[in-house]
Amino acid sequence: MKLGVITDGISRDLGRALDVMAACGLRYPELQFVWDREVGDHDAAQVARMKALVEQRDMKVSCISRHNFAGLPVLQTEVEDEVFEEQVAGLRRCIALAKAMGTDLVRIMSCKKEMILFGYNGAEEWIVTSGAWDKLVRLMTVPVQIAEAEGVTLVVETGNNAMITSGFLGRKLIDELGSAHLKLLWDFPNAMYCTDVPFPNAYNEIRDCIGHIHIKDAKIDIARATVGFCPLGEGDVAPYLEPIANALRRDGYAGAISYESVYRPTGGTYEDGFWASVATFKAIFGE
16 A cells, blocks of 8 residues: 655654655655645745655655644634635645645645534534534535646545544535545544544445545543554554554555654654554555
8 A cells, every 4th residue: 555654743854754754665755844834835946845855765745734724613714704715825835736746635624623513302402513514514615616626636634623523524524515526534543532433433434535544543531631642553543453454455445544653752752653653554554
């Protein structure tokens, strides 16, 4: 399978991150923060340098991953608001960067989480955030239409603090928007924080609309609102890794899988955390 890393999880120095990837035989960098800024904020000279660094190592960028539309309060945001227009402008810059870097995949987020979106038998009046889901669909129509016009694919991430927290909600949004230019960025460790069961439950709901995947491991304590990252295969994600890898192979998944290097051992660095997990990542998801 196409294995890579979100590069700033190794280093924001792109050359350093790519060299570490090359040493591990990983060929699909995902770009999020490079040098001193987030993707979409680099000037033409920096983009040319990024492209050269990738091409020199015979790699292919998998995804451009700015935090587009993250944290917007869904009910208080309108498409004509300045803050929304700023997010749209950032998305357009990311699309231009994606084309320059030779990928057609751009990440979007899905506004700020409203906890209860649907209900029945009275719950719809007392505890549902009325109108939040429909408003999200209306807001997300804008980036999807841009993607259609530009000929790129957006991948909406299952985020911890986002409206799309689970495979079910990702599938629902994709179905309601009805566009081939929107797929799911399945970060199933994130989705586990909303008690989503990654396999077989979530996987069977979304397997035909997965456009990109993030992998990491964590120990999750929802009652205490606490997450701790750990080496891959040592946390709550561990039981699902091999079944998901086998299912992806069986179903012919053609997208990339990025290791998200967010584990930092005590007294160490994020690069140390990467080295603690990369062998397991390759053993499970490599061919």
